[in-house]
Amino acid sequence: MSGGPPKAxxxxxxHSLRDMPHPLAGSSSEExxxxxxxxxxxxxxxxxxxxxxLILPNGSTPAGPASPAxxxxxxxxxxLDDDIDGETRDLFVTVDDPKKHVCTMETYITYRITTKSTRxxxxxxxxxxxxxxQDFDWLRNKLEESQPTHLIPPLPEKFVVKGVVDxxxxxxxxxxxxxxxxxxxxxxxxxxxSFNEHFNVFLTAKDLNAHKKQGMALLTRVGESxxxxxxxxxxxxxxxxxAAIGEYLDTFAxxxxxxxxxxxxxxxxxxxxxxxxxxxxxxxxxxSALEGELAExxxxxxxxxxxxxxxxxxxxxxMTEDFLPVLREYILYSDSMKSVLKKRDQVQAEYEAKLEAxxxxxxxxxxxxxxxxxxxxRMECFNADLKADMExxxxxxxxxxxxxxxxxxxxxxxxxxxxLMAWESIIPLLQEKQEAK
Amino acid sequence: xxQAPLDPERRLQPAPLEPLGLPDAGLESVVGEEAExxxxxxxxxxxxxxxxxxxxKIEISVSEAEKRTGRNAMNMQETYTAYLIETRSVExxxxxxxxxxxxxxxxxEFELLRNYLLVYYPHIVVPPLPEKRAEFVWxxxxxxxxxxxxVERRRIGLENFLLRVASHPILCRDKIFYxxxxxxxNWKETVNETGFQLKADSRLKALNATFRVKNPDKRFTELKHxxxxxxxxxxxLLRVRARVADRLYGVYKVHGNYGRVFSEWSxxxxxxxxxxxxxxxxxxxxxxxxxxxxEDEEHYADQLKEYLFYAEALRAVCRKHxxxxxxxxxxxxxxxxxxxxxxxxxxxTVRTFSLKGMTTKLFGQETPEQREARIKVLEEQINxxxxxxxxxxxxxxxxVKNAWADIERFKEQKNHDLKEALISYAVMQISMCxxxxxxxxxAKECFSKM
Numbered sequence: 098m099s100g101g102p103p104k105a106x107x108x109x110x111x112h113s114l115r116d117m118p119h120p121l122a123g124s125s126s127e128e129x130x131x132x133x134x135x136x137x138x139x140x141x142x143x144x145x146x147x148x149x150x151l152i153l154p155n156g157s158t159p160a161g162p163a164s165p166a167x168x169x170x171x172x173x174x175x176x177l178d179d180d181i182d183g184e185t186r187d188l189f190v191t192v193d194d195p196k197k198h199v200c201t202m203e204t205y206i207t208y209r210i211t212t213k214s215t216r217x218x219x220x221x222x223x224x225x226x227x228x229x230x231q232d233f234d235w236l237r238n239k240l241e242e243s244q245p246t247h248l249i250p251p252l253p254e255k256f257v258v259k260g261v262v263d264x265x266x267x268x269x270x271x272x273x274x275x276x277x278x279x280x281x282x283x284x285x286x287x288x289x290x291s292f293n294e295h296f297n298v299f300l301t302a303k304d305l306n307a308h309k310k311q312g313m314a315l316l317t318r319v320g321e322s323x324x325x326x327x328x329x330x331x332x333x334x335x336x337x338x339x340a341a342i343g344e345y346l347d348t349f350a351x352x353x354x355x356x357x358x359x360x361x362x363x364x365x366x367x368x369x370x371x372x373x374x375x376x377x378x379x380x381x382x383x384x385s386a387l388e389g390e391l392a393e394x395x396x397x398x399x400x401x402x403x404x405x406x407x408x409x410x411x412x413x414x415x416m417t418e419d420f421l422p423v424l425r426e427y428i429l430y431s432d433s434m435k436s437v438l439k440k441r442d443q444v445q446a447e448y449e450a451k452l453e454a455x456x457x458x459x460x461x462x463x464x465x466x467x468x469x470x471x472x473x474x475r476m477e478c479f480n481a482d483l484k485a486d487m488e489x490x491x492x493x494x495x496x497x498x499x500x501x502x503x504x505x506x507x508x509x510x511x512x513x514x515x516x517l518m519a520w521e522s523i524i525p526l527l528q529e530k531q532e533a534k
Numbered sequence: 535x536x537q538a539p540l541d542p543e544r545r546l547q548p549a550p551l552e553p554l555g556l557p558d559a560g561l562e563s564v565v566g567e568e569a570e571x572x573x574x575x576x577x578x579x580x581x582x583x584x585x586x587x588x589x590x591k592i593e594i595s596v597s598e599a600e601k602r603t604g605r606n607a608m609n610m611q612e613t614y615t616a617y618l619i620e621t622r623s624v625e626x627x628x629x630x631x632x633x634x635x636x637x638x639x640x641x642x643e644f645e646l647l648r649n650y651l652l653v654y655y656p657h658i659v660v661p662p663l664p665e666k667r668a669e670f671v672w673x674x675x676x677x678x679x680x681x682x683x684x685v686e687r688r689r690i691g692l693e694n695f696l697l698r699v700a701s702h703p704i705l706c707r708d709k710i711f712y713x714x715x716x717x718x719x720n721w722k723e724t725v726n727e728t729g730f731q732l733k734a735d736s737r738l739k740a741l742n743a744t745f746r747v748k749n750p751d752k753r754f755t756e757l758k759h760x761x762x763x764x765x766x767x768x769x770x771l772l773r774v775r776a777r778v779a780d781r782l783y784g785v786y787k788v789h790g791n792y793g794r795v796f797s798e799w800s801x802x803x804x805x806x807x808x809x810x811x812x813x814x815x816x817x818x819x820x821x822x823x824x825x826x827x828x829e830d831e832e833h834y835a836d837q838l839k840e841y842l843f844y845a846e847a848l849r850a851v852c853r854k855h856x857x858x859x860x861x862x863x864x865x866x867x868x869x870x871x872x873x874x875x876x877x878x879x880x881x882x883t884v885r886t887f888s889l890k891g892m893t894t895k896l897f898g899q900e901t902p903e904q905r906e907a908r909i910k911v912l913e914e915q916i917n918x919x920x921x922x923x924x925x926x927x928x929x930x931x932x933x934v935k936n937a938w939a940d941i942e943r944f945k946e947q948k949n950h951d952l953k954e955a956l957i958s959y960a961v962m963q964i965s966m967c968x969x970x971x972x973x974x975x976x977a978k979e980c981f982s983k984m
Contacts, residue, residue, distance in 0.1 A: 345802055352799040359791045366788055370781035377774045384767045387760060390949045394956050401960075495806055499984045502813070506978035510971055517967035520960050527957045 189213040190285045190300065192278035195270045196227075205229050206270055208277060212300040218292065224301045230255070232305055233277055239295035240284070241433075245440055246482035247290060248490055250283035251429035252276070253422065272418050276426060287489070289482075330446030339480075342487055343438050350431040357424045360416065367413045371406060378402035397526045401519045408515035415508045423501050427494070434490070441479045448472035593622040593631055594700055594715065596693035599685045600638070615685055616640050617692055621715050637718035641666070644692060646725055647714050651705060653730040656854040657937035658705060659944040661698035662843030664691025670835065672776040672783070683829075687836055694840070704940075740853045743860035751934055754855045757941065761848040768842040772835060779828050790821030809984035816977040823973070827966050834962065837955040841948060848944070851937050858933055862926045869919040876912040879905055 194209040212224040233252055240249045253276035263269060284290045298308050335343065378399050385395035451469045598618040606612045616638040622631035644663055651660050668684050678684065696715075699705045710728070713721055796814030800807040 348802050349799075352795055352802075355795045356792070356799075359788060359795065362791075363785065363788050366781065366784040370778070370785055373774060373778045373781050377771075377778050380767060380771045380774060384764075384771065387763050387767065391952055394953055398956055398960070495984065498806065499809075499981060502981040502984070503978050506974045506981055509974040510978065513967045513970035513974065517964060517971065520963045520967065524957065524960055524964075527953060527960060 187215045188285050188291060190281045192274055192281060195274055197265060204265070206265070206273075208274055210281070210300060218297055219301065221301075226300065226303065226305075228299070228305065230273070230277075232299065233280065235305075235309055236295060236299045237280075240290060240293060243293060243295060244290060245437070246479045247287070248430075248434050248437055248483070248486040249290070250280050251426050251433055252280055253426065254429075268414070268418055272422050276422055279426070283493070286493075287486075330443055330450050332442040332446040333449065335442060336445075336480075338484070339438060339441065343435065346431045346435050346438070350428055350435075353424055353428050353431070357421065357428070360421055360424065364413050364416055364421075367409060371409050371413065374402060374406045374409065378406060393529075394527045397523045401523045404519040405516045408512050408519075412508055412512040416505070419508075420501065420505055423497065427497070430490075437483065441476075441483055444472070444476045444479050448476045592634075592700070593624060594693070594696045595620050595622075596689050596696065599689045601680070602640075613680070614640050615680070615688075617689060619696070619715060635716045637716070639714070641688070641692075643714070643722065644695065646722065647711065648695075649734075650710055650725055650728065650730045651699070651708065652850060653734045654708070654728075655705060657851060657933050658702070658940050659844065659847045659851055660705070661695055661702070662840060662847055663695050664688050664836070665839060665843070670772040670776045670839075672780040683832075687832065691836060691840070703943075735854070735857055740857050743857040744853065747856045747860040748863055750856050750859050753938065754852045754934075757848060758852040761845040761852070765842060765845040765849075768838055768845070772838055772842065775831075775835060775838075779831060783824055783828060786821050786824035788821075789817050793818035793821070806984045809980045809982070812983075813977045813980035816973050816980065820970075820973045820977075823969055827962070827969075830962050831959075834955060834959045837951070841952065844944075844948070848941070851941070855933065855937065858926075858930050862923070862930050865919065865923050865926055869916065869923055872912055872916050872919060876909060876916060879909050879912070 189212070191211045192208050193211070195206050196209075198205055198207060207227040207229045210224075210226050210228050212219070212226075213222065215222065230252075234255065237249060237252055240247075253273050284293075284296055290296065299305065302308050334340075378401075381395045381399035381402065385392045385399065388395060448469070451472050455466060455469055596617050597620050600616050600618070601613060602616050603611060603613050617640070618636065618638055620633060621635040623634045624631045641663075645666075648660060648663055651658075664687070667679060668681075699711055705711060710725055713724060717724070793814040796810045796817065800810035800814070803810065
């Protein structure tokens with residue numbers, strides 16, 4: 098990971114290209130890959146982008162810390178879509194192929210993780226490993242530990258809350274797979290997190306458990322120091338911008354919670370509607386059996402209602418599998434973001450407390466002691482990282498919700514289209530004049 | 535051509551003195567609200583023009599409903615609804631209609647009319663009245679008889695009833711029906727004076743006949759089963775439909791909550807705000823669209839209900855046949871037994887049990903003169919009985935013939951009406967789907983602008 102002075106972190110403050118070391122330059126010797134790499138002025142080929150990738154419709158870049166971005170990279174980013182151009186992306190991760198493993202002690206699912214990369218941090222251009230949920234959980238914990246100043250994406254819920262959902266059902270596994278895939282892709286897209294050593298190990302190690310046992314703790318200097326910030330410092334006031342973020346996250350999580358409840362309620366009502374429809378349709382069949390001339394029309398109506406029922410069932414399944422999980426993910430996301438905000442508060446509180454302590458000691462020369470300076474650095478780094486991540490997060494949140502809600506609208510449109518087709522096709526049947534009596 | 539029943543008592547109208555025009559096939563129902571489609575085609579439109587003997591054509595409408603208070607039979611104050619019936623005669627030449635009669639009737643008077651028709655035309659499938667109390671309601675619908683929506687639907691139902699009677703080749707000629715439309719005061723007394731209540735067959739008698747009849751016409755037995763099953767299946771259908779409506783209502787209304795939360799959410803968003811806000815508006819539109827949709831569906835339910843009640847009318851005709859047949863069988867049995875008795879008396883053998891035989895054993899033989907007298911009485915009774923049996927047979931055959939003709943007419947009507955009802959139901963569903971597609975497409979567009 099990026100070592101060296103905090104100022105060298107890629108996502109902080111305005112710097113000239115020359116001053117920016119390679120993200121992996123000067124990293125601790127524990128780095129298994131690369132070793133000494135000369136600082137390359139052109140960072141752009143070596144990493145994948147986050148905040149610099151998006152040009153908003155009005156032509157401006159998101160107002161984040163101005164990392165040096167080459168004009169070529171800017172030109173490449175002409176659409177709002179977060180899909181990063183294949184040319185500059187150098188890391189691809191996919192989660193697929195779930196398999197069930199039955200052992201004496203337990204039964205569990207593993208997923209195949211496929212990695213393709215041209216980065217020097219990877220020995221081979223391609224990797225394929227199997228991981229289970231536990232492993233993802235480990236990864237996330239490690240990321241939180243080692244990158245406390247960054248927003249770590251959420252994992253799908255560990256335990257199945259709602260009663261009798263089958264952990265091994267196709268639908269559940271598929272929903273989880275999609276969430277895990279999204280998790281890794283979000284990390285892949287992050288300019289700092291994607292270079293995390295634990296992430297690398299997760300993607301490449303044949304035996305992850307061995308690594309887990311080693312307990313590799315490769316932290317950034319900042320990470321290391323932040324980790325040791327003890328609580329107990331009371332923050333007087335959050336700076337405006339972070340207060341605003343905090344308030345936003347609170348309201349955001351609240352609204353998402355409401356939407357989740359509404360969506361669940363709709364699905365519940367739709368299922369109850371479906372139950373009645375499944376009784377309704379067959380009654381027309383029963384009636385049809387009594388009739389002569391009306392037999393075909395009535396049977397037709399019965400079949401039609403049956404088709405609508407099937408379409409409705411598909412709609413409820415889609416909503417349950419595709420819509421609800423994403424909502425829940427974002428609620429978890431904003432929860433973890435709020436705790437990062439709190440950690441930031443801690444760092445600031447420590448700094449302010451130390452500063453105050455210095456100010457009170459009148460006999461000191463008016464020189465700021467080293468440890469207070471360190472606190473200040475820590476705080477400024479944290480603030481910068483957090484702001485950058487927030488920008489990134491806001492943009493991908495917008496994309497995600499746009500896609501999610503358009504998807505919801507689409508599914509409803511498809512449902513109605515199926516029903517429309519069913520009823521339109523039956524009209525000619527109903528209008529048919531029976532010639533033979 | 536269908537004939538009026540033979541019983542002279544039943545013919546009340548003094549031949550075509552006040553000709554009741556047969557309503558035009560394309561009868562316009564002059565309704566207070568929008569014209570209701572299904573009734574325009576009218577039942578039996580094909581056959582009417584052939585049987586059009588009358589010079590004038592009439593239009594009937596139940597155009598208004600009014601809440602009234604009055605005193606009932608026990609001198610207690612009550613609230614009821616009165617309906618305005620307007621009759622117009624259509625001039626043959628220019629199609630202009632002139633209001634000829636206008637009076638107010640309440641539901642109970644309609645009931646009286648129908649009960650009268652049931653007694654005097656037992657071979658006819660008499661059109662049913664709309665339901666007395668709201669049934670098969672789903673929760674949003676009121677079960678209150680005073681509820682304006684219920685009153686409106688009943689108004690339409692009553693108009694439909696009158697139109698059906700007026701377009702029936704036989705019923706339309708009935709004088710009491712004519713007076714119902716034209717004579718406001720005293721009508722009730724006139725009906726009661728016919729003494730029809732006394733002529734009504736007792737339910738008990740009818741039930742008895744149903745169980746005991748030996749040889750009913752097979753067609754009527756089948757028809758009876760059909761009407762029972764039809765009643766059962768339509769009831770079931772209406773019950774489930776009400777539940778379906780309830781659930782559908784719930785689905786649409788919950789979507790309205792999206793409107794509010796999207797609006798609240800949009801307040802904290804910069805770029806996403808507008809898209810969310812406008813999408814929320816479409817969700818509100820979606821939620822409120824269900825009210826009209828379900829109101830339209832009630833009309834479909836009413837059309838089904840009419841045939842649910844028609845099944846009962848079919849049943850009534852079958853019951854009458856069973857009664858007549860039973861009556862006939864009893865008369866034949868009675869006659870056979872009398873003949874038997876007579877024979878025994880004549881030959882002196884006692885094969886059948888009789889009270890006389892019993893008393894004879896106890897008190898001694900009767901004299902030949904007594905026996906002669908008894909034989910004579912029996913022979914008279916036998917004669918009478920044979921006459922009666924002959925006419926009963928004749929009546930029975932006439933009944934079967936006429937009833938079956940009306941049943942065929944009814945079947946045609948039913949098939950036509952129900953097909954129309956199914957088509958209009960499908961059209962309603964199509965409209966609902968199209969609205970759904972529209973709303974969600976609009977919402978999708980708003981989301982795309984987020």
